[in-house]
Amino acid sequence: EVQLVESGGGLVQPGRSLRLFCAASGFTFDDYAMHWVRQAPGKGLEWVSGISWNSGSIGYADSVKGRFTISRDNAKNSLHLQMNSLRAEDTAVYYCTKGTIFGVAEGFDPWGQGTLVTVSS
Amino acid sequence: SYELIQPPSVSVSPGQTASITCSGDKLGDTYACWYQQKPGQSPVLVIYQDSKRPSGIPERFSGSNSGNTATLTISGTQALDEADYYCQAWDSSTANYVFGTGTKVTVL
Numbered sequence: 001e002v003q004l005v006e007s008g009g010g011l012v013q014p015g016r017s018l019r020l021f022c023a024a025s026g027f028t029f030d031d032y033a034m035h036w037v038r039q040a041p042g043k044g045l046e047w048v049s050g051i052s053w054n055s056g057s058i059g060y061a062d063s064v065k066g067r068f069t070i071s072r073d074n075a076k077n078s079l080h081l082q083m084n085s086l087r088a089e090d091t092a093v094y095y096c097t098k099g100t101i102f103g104v105a106e107g108f109d110p111w112g113q114g115t116l117v118t119v120s121s
Numbered sequence: 122s123y124e125l126i127q128p129p130s131v132s133v134s135p136g137q138t139a140s141i142t143c144s145g146d147k148l149g150d151t152y153a154c155w156y157q158q159k160p161g162q163s164p165v166l167v168i169y170q171d172s173k174r175p176s177g178i179p180e181r182f183s184g185s186n187s188g189n190t191a192t193l194t195i196s197g198t199q200a201l202d203e204a205d206y207y208c209q210a211w212d213s214s215t216a217n218y219v220f221g222t223g224t225k226v227t228v229l
Contacts, residue, residue: 107169
């Protein structure tokens with residue numbers, strides 16, 4: 001069974017940093033692109049960042065570019081999101097999700113349970 | 122930036138057909154996919170590559186994509202189909218994935 005388990009969320013002050021983790025299992029991790037998608041309270045889905053199987057292609061939403069960094073460790077089947085200079089508008093549930101090829105919308109499946117990031121003083 | 126516009130809400134009677142549209146400039150030139158999200162749950166992929174269903178998704182879910190509009194159709198809608206639905210596409214001009222604005226489907 002494919003499983004994605006996020007961790008690392010929590011309450012953080014504006015301007016501070018947080019690092020999210022996603023542990024993957026049940027599939028050949030280094031065959032697939034991976035993504036982070038977030039959902040602010042009561043709002044819709046927003047793609048945050050994605051990374052190809054070999055980290056050769058990486059993308060970011062304009063809203064996080066220059067502040068967030070995505071990375072992966074294929075040896076440890078893990079995906080990471082380093083979030084710096086956090087703002088109140090970054091408050092959201094952050095989902096880890098499995099893609100296919102980076103740059104094609106062939107569907108994100110499955111999704112983790114999400115981890116809540118709250119940015120507040 | 123590229124936008125995908127969906128109607129905020131769609132109401133349907135049990136057993137009837139619900140159609141949810143997703144509008145974007147030249148959307149038909151790229152793949153569209155659809156997600157279902159029930160309250161308090163993570164999204165679930167229901168349609169990919171415009172019209173394909175992942176394993177485990179009921180046949181009553183179907184999709185199409187042409188011109189500027191992708192459509193998700195739920196035939197014989199059931200109460201358990203009540204959820205938020207989001208379309209998604211890849212915007213090659215910005216190298217970003219884009220989600221639609223979301224549609225709340227209510228089964229009355």
